[in-house]
Amino acid sequence: MKAIKITVSFILVFATAYAIGLGVLFPPIFLFAGGLLLILISDMILSLNLFKGNSAKEKAISTTQNNKNKELILHILYYLGQILIVAFIFYCSIF
Secondary structure, three states, X not given: OHHHHXXXXXXXXXXXXXHXXXXXOOOOHHHHHHHHHHHHHHHHHHHHHXXXXXXXXXXXXXXXXXXXXXXXXXXXXXXXXXXXXXXXXXXXXXX
């Protein structure tokens, strides 16, 4: 399980860095890079929520409002990332 997490993290970081590098040559790729970066940040927030290693008792005590705020931020980042990637695909299909 740990190898899968490390592999997925490496792929996301590499793809984001690669897209930013390509953005120098082809500026619309910055849309794609921004989308990947937002999805990477949302995955980091999700992994912090799921794998923080606290006991079940501590998780039950945590405030629900704080969790709702984290979920809202997580969804906003993830969907904005998807919108940026779709905007890049749409832009490339037009030109």
